[in-house]
Structure formats: C-alpha cells, structure tokens
Amino acid sequence: MTSVPNLTVVWHENIASITPQAWNNLCSGRDIPFLRWEWLHLLETSGSVASRNGWQPCHLTIHSPSGMVGAAPLYLKAHSDGEFVFDHAWAQLAAGMGVRYYPKLVGMSPFSPVTAYRFLVADHLDEIKICTVMVREIERFCRRHDVSGCGFHFVTTAWGRILERLGYKVWVHQGFVWMNPGFTSFEDYLGGLKANQRRNVRRERGRLVDRGITTQCLYGRDIPESFFSQMYEFYARHNDRFGQWSCKFLTPGFFQGLRDTFRDNLLIIAAYAPGEIKPLAMSLLIVAGDRVYGRYWGARREEEFLHFELCYYKPMEWMIQHGLRLFDPGMGGVHKALRGFVSAPNYSLHMFQDPRLHGVMATSIAETNRMELRDIAALNSILPYKRRG
Numbered sequence: 001m002t003s004v005p006n007l008t009v010v011w012h013e014n015i016a017s018i019t020p021q022a023w024n025n026l027c028s029g030r031d032i033p034f035l036r037w038e039w040l041h042l043l044e045t046s047g048s049v050a051s052r053n054g055w056q057p058c059h060l061t062i063h064s065p066s067g068m069v070g071a072a073p074l075y076l077k078a079h080s081d082g083e084f085v086f087d088h089a090w091a092q093l094a095a096g097m098g099v100r101y102y103p104k105l106v107g108m109s110p111f112s113p114v115t116a117y118r119f120l121v122a123d124h125l126d127e128i129k130i131c132t133v134m135v136r137e138i139e140r141f142c143r144r145h146d147v148s149g150c151g152f153h154f155v156t157t158a159w160g161r162i163l164e165r166l167g168y169k170v171w172v173h174q175g176f177v178w179m180n181p182g183f184t185s186f187e188d189y190l191g192g193l194k195a196n197q198r199r200n201v202r203r204e205r206g207r208l209v210d211r212g213i214t215t216q217c218l219y220g221r222d223i224p225e226s227f228f229s230q231m232y233e234f235y236a237r238h239n240d241r242f243g244q245w246s247c248k249f250l251t252p253g254f255f256q257g258l259r260d261t262f263r264d265n266l267l268i269i270a271a272y273a274p275g276e277i278k279p280l281a282m283s284l285l286i287v288a289g290d291r292v293y294g295r296y297w298g299a300r301r302e303e304e305f306l307h308f309e310l311c312y313y314k315p316m317e318w319m320i321q322h323g324l325r326l327f328d329p330g331m332g333g334v335h336k337a338l339r340g341f342v343s344a345p346n347y348s349l350h351m352f353q354d355p356r357l358h359g360v361m362a363t364s365i366a367e368t369n370r371m372e373l374r375d376i377a378a379l380n381s382i383l384p385y386k387r388r389g
Helices: 020-025 039-045 088-096 127-144 157-165 188-192 195-211 228-240 254-262 306-322 357-378
Strands: 008-012 055-057 059-064 069-070 074-079 105-106 148-151 170-181 214-219 266-272 281-288 291-299 324-326 342-352
Touching: 008 127, 008 170, 020 039, 020 069, 039 254, 055 254, 059 127, 069 127, 088 357, 105 127, 105 214, 127 148, 127 157, 157 170, 157 342, 188 195, 195 306, 214 306, 228 254, 228 266, 228 281, 228 291, 266 306, 291 306, 306 324, 342 357
Parallel strands: 105 148, 291 324
Antiparallel strands: 008 059, 055 074, 059 069, 074 105, 148 342, 170 324, 170 342, 214 266, 266 281, 281 291
C-alpha cells in the first residue's frame, strides 16, 4: 500500500459539488448501488434527503495532490427517523443526563438498511491511514459545530474492525438473509423445508391462486413507464399505515429518477386481481451482481398472504431461475424466520463527544450485544429447515 502525504479535507453541503467520476472511482469493484454518486444524488435532487426533513448532507472527501482518494457520505440529523438503527433509548438517556443528543452525524445510505457502508478509499492506498485521517477530521467537525457525535450504520465487517480500533463502539443488530446454494426450482427449495412449513408455503401461495390473483416479474427495460408513479403510490400507502413509525421520506421524483438512472438494477413484481388491469400490489427490489435487496412494497387493499408472495416467495423463485445467490429482504420480524430467512448480525459504530455518554455505552454495549445475539440465535432455532447448516 502507498502512504500519501499532504492530504487535504473538504466538507460538502451536497453531493452535486463532487465530481461523479471521482466518487464512483472509489466505488470500483463494488456492485451495490446504494453508495454510488448517482443514488445519493437522486436522493438529494428528488427532495427525499434535505435539511427540511432532518437529513442535511454533509459529505467528507479527502484529496492528495493527484486527486480525490477518500469519501464518506454523511448526514447531519435532527432526529433518528429513517435510519433503522433505533437509538431512541440513547437519546432519552442523553436527555436525562443533560447532554444534547441532536444534531448528530450519521454515515449510511439513507433509508437503506443494507450492509454496505464504509469509507470509500482508493484501492492502492493504506486504508487504515486514510480512515484514521477521516475519523479525526470527523471528530474535529463534531467539536467545532457542537455535534453530539457520529454513528455509522450497516457497516461492512472488515471496515468496522478498523473503526473499532479507532475508538468506536460496536452495536449489534439483527437482520435477515436468504441464500440460494444452487436450487434448480422453487420446489427444490421447498424440498429442504420441514413438512409442516412446506405445506404452509404451498397453502399460502395456493390461496392466492384460488382467488384468481396472478403475479408478474418485470426486470429492467421490461418495466412499464406507468409503474414508477404507481410504485410511489404503493410505497406511500404502505408507510401511511404506520403513522409516526413510518419511513416516508422518498418523493415521487425519486421513483421517477430510478427509472432513468437505475432501471437496469430494478425488479418490480406486480400482482393483479381477476379482471383488473391496474396492479393490485407491487414490490420493488434492487438487483446488484448476484444479490437482490428487497426495498419497497404496497397494496391497494389487504389480501391475505399477498405480502409474502411479492416480497418473499416470488423474489426467491425469480432468483433461482436466474442463478442469483443472496437475498436481503429488509427489516422484519419472526414471520421471516418461519419462511426460511436466516438471522444474521449487522453492525453500527458509535462515538459520542460527551465522555459521560460515551462511557455509558462503553460499559453497557457488550451486554446489549449479548442480548441481541441471543435473540438472533432464538430466531434461528425456529428455522423450518430439515437440517441446520
């Protein structure tokens, strides 16, 4: 690795002030779109990420005499909504201690609980050195602007180890994943389930067939133009059900922008009621390399088992047909475990500027993580597979 002297740092109030090619060059070799310049730019230009809704872009770049060598998507947050790392208890604790919790600095791809985050560093450089420079600059920024601290969400494991060595505390969270080891068909997958759950899946899918509900998978250029505005309507309708617990930040412009910028990464699965032309429900997934990420879904009316079909079974079936390997279905509960999704840990990293608050995390986070790992083990104990593996 090359050591680089004469590094300079630049803070940016929007990603448009950063050259797309320079940013994406640091993403080279990573198929996942959520940290690419175009994705983050679309979030900002569509109004989904903005200071008015508590997400103020505050990106950091590192430069050598030869060009940009490091970058971090960062956001000043006035609340904890849309992060999927539920730190409200820490905010309450800070308030009880008389410590200001907001604003805080967050590193993640907004609204995307996908394990991908890391500082983007030029491949030929010493990653630990560049990360150290960036972390120290972030700490100076927090002190200078009275920001309570910084958290990085859904980080890659190897990068998380670097940050842990730099003093950040690791917080474990439960997530789900489904692996396709090379199934030849959905029936092949079902053959690995215990008899009761195999019957249950067939029953759930069969009930939809009995009601005359059909589904259609549309990928990339096959997606009709009208689906993008309809997908926003489904997304908004679904979030409206959850009130203050929703994650309704994305705008119609974001979905229209996906059509123009990330169409080749999109899989939309539509369901139709008998005799109806307009979709009854839709799910939107992101395809990247050999992976599929479940993102958004919604329905015009409640239909039992339709969510499972569009968000679990049909994506799994489509992956098997196309030879894709890993499915991250997004956040969820026990119903995912009962349908074959394995629980796995993902991680966030935290540093509070107030030494008292940071000290409380340092002394308590190990027990918190042990409890979360026990919950992960409990969910995996009810997996419906014939054999553990």
